Structure formats: structure tokens, C-alpha cells
Amino acid sequence: DAGVIQSPRHEVTEMGQEVTLRCKPISGHNSLFWYRQTMMRGLELLIYFNNNVPIDDSGMPEDRFSAKMPNASFSTLKIQPSEPRDSAVYFCASSGEDRSFNSPLHFGNGTRLTVT
Amino acid sequence: AQSVAQPEDQVNVAEGNPLTVKCTYSVSGNPYLFWYVQYPNRGLQFLLKYITGDNLVKGSYGFEAEFNKSQTSFHLKKPSALVSDSALYFCAVRIMDTGRRALTFGSGTRLQVQP
Numbered sequence: 001d002a003g004v005i006q007s008p009r010h011e012v013t014e015m016g017q018e019v020t021l022r023c024k025p026i027s028g029h030n031s032l033f034w035y036r037q038t039m040m041r042g043l044e045l046l047i048y049f050n051n052n053v054p055i056d057d058s059g060m061p062e063d064r065f066s067a068k069m070p071n072a073s074f075s076t077l078k079i080q081p082s083e084p085r086d087s088a089v090y091f092c093a094s095s096g097e098d099r100s101f102n103s104p105l106h107f108g109n110g111t112r113l114t115v116t
Numbered sequence: 117a118q119s120v121a122q123p124e125d126q127v128n129v130a131e132g133n134p135l136t137v138k139c140t141y142s143v144s145g146n147p148y149l150f151w152y153v154q155y156p157n158r159g160l161q162f163l164l165k166y167i168t169g170d171n172l173v174k175g176s177y178g179f180e181a182e183f184n185k186s187q188t189s190f191h192l193k194k195p196s197a198l199v200s201d202s203a204l205y206f207c208a209v210r211i212m213d214t215g216r217r218a219l220t221f222g223s224g225t226r227l228q229v230q231p
Contacts, residue, residue: 004159033218043160043206043221056218091159102148102167102210105219107159 004108006092012114018080021111024073025094033093033105034067034077043091049075082115089113118143120209122222129197130230137192137225139207148210149190150219151181153203160206166190177201197229 005024013019025032033048047057049069057067064083069075079086089112093105120141129135141147148167152160164175171183181192192205207222 035221042223045218045220048218093159102165104150104162104165105152105160107161109157109159 004092004094004106006090006108006111008111009109010112010114012116013082014116015083016081017115018078019082019086019113019115021077021090021092021113023075023077023092023108025075025092026096026106027073029094029096029106030072031095031103032069032075033095034075035091035093037089037091037110038087046077046090079113082113084115087113087115118145118209119220120149120207120222122205122207122225124225125223126226126228128228128230131199132196135194135197135201135227135229137205137207137227139190139192139222141188141190141207141209143209149181149183150208150210151175151179151190151192152206152208152221154206154224155203163192163205197227199229199231202227202229 004026007022031050034046036044036046045059047060047067048055052069065079067077089110091107091110093107095103095105122139127137150165151163153163154160163179164173164181166173166183174180179194181190183190204224204226206224208219210219
């Protein structure tokens with residue numbers, strides 16, 4: 001199994017530009033999570049999906065952020081327009097959730113976003 | 117607010133010595149507790165979890181953690197540290213009595229094992 005695959009690994013863009021981050025979860029996993037990691041705020045949950053449906057997006061910072069999961073094998077996180085304060089490492093994680101909700105998360109290697 | 121706290125930003129230990137990385141939680145319901153490790157430029161990796169049952173749980177790479185309900189703690193331990201254990205460690209909690217099911221992570225503790 002290739003694990004959770006994120007692309008790109010690094011993204012450098014100018015303020016105001018649109019940024020799209022991509023994630024391919026582990027095959028068979030039915031839950032997908034987007035987290036953001038910064039030195040100041042640590043790991044923050046942005047949004048998570050279960051069976052392709054957004055369950056909790058209360059962590060999405062503002063309307064500039066949007067996430068989609070059009071099918072079980074692909075998700076995107078979009079920032080439009082981007083701002084310097086969005087600079088962070090963005091992680092995607094997936095899990096094979098059952099009713100017990102105790103399945104561990106499998107993380108991708110992240111996308112390091114720098115907005116200048 | 118329901119959360120986890122890792123009171124130490126960094127823990128230093130000599131190779132071969134026992135290590136402890138501390139975690140306390142504050143929840144109103146039944147917590148599911150997890151430990152993850154992060155190596156440089158990598159995503160987090162699952163180490164172990166406590167759901168119910170035995171308070172001492174064993175995980176990957178020789179790590180274990182003890183759930184203490186009276187002290188609301190879930191400290192990570194290893195009897196003999198290795199230099200390769202040097203990494204960033206995160207405690208996390210999943211609150212099962214609310215609608216929000218996703219993991220909430222602590223601020224992380226950097227473990228430095230000196231040769």
C-alpha cells in the first residue's frame with residue numbers, strides 16, 4: 001500500500017493567487033481529514049469527510065478555504081485568494097472508520113505551503 | 117473546553133535511560149487517547165491508543181502508555197531510549213460523547229535522545 005499521497009510536496013506562491021492541494025487516501029478508507037500545522041498553532045483540524053460527505057468544517061479558517069471530496073479516492077483543499085498567514089504544512093490523513101471510531105489516522109507527508 | 121495538554125516542549129534523555137513524555141486531558145465524556153510520532157519532513161505515525169480495558173497499553177517501537185483516570189493523564193513511556201527515538205511526539209484525544217469525532221492534538225513534545 002502506497003499510503004496517503006499528497007501533492008505537491010512544496011508550493012510557493014504569491015499573495016492573492018489560488019492554491020490547490022491534493023490528496024489521495026488509502027484505498028478502502030472511508031474517512032479523510034485535512035490538518036494544518038504551524039509553529040504557533042500546532043496541528044489544527046480544518047475539515048473531515050466521512051464517505052465523501054463533509055462532517056465537520058468548523059476548523060476551516062474563513063471563506064477563502066474550501067475542500068471537496070468528489071469521490072472516495074481524491075480530495076482537494078483550495079485557498080483563494082492566498083495570504084502570507086496561510087503559510088504552513090498541510091496534512092491529509094485517512095482512516096477506515098467503523099462505528100467504534102477508534103481507527104488510527106494514516107497521514108500523508110504533507111504539503112509545505114509558502115505564500116509570499 | 118475539551119482538550120489535551122503536553123506540558124513539556126522538549127524532553128532530553130540519555131540513550132539507554134527510561135523516557136517519559138507527559139500528556140493530560142480534559143474531557144467531559146469518555147476519551148479515546150492516542151500517541152503519534154512525527155519525524156522531520158514526514159507526516160504523523162500512529163504509535164498506540166487507549167480505548168478501554170487495561171490501563172497499560174503497548175505500541176510500536178517498544179513504547180507504552182499508561183491511562184490514569186484519576187489524574188487524567190496518558191503518559192508515554194519507554195524503558196530504554198534510543199537515539200532514533202528523537203522526534204516530535206503528539207498526544208491526541210477523540211471525544212466520543214459529542215458530534216465532533218475527529219482527533220484533537222496536543223502541542224507536541226520534542227524528544228531529544230543523546231548518545
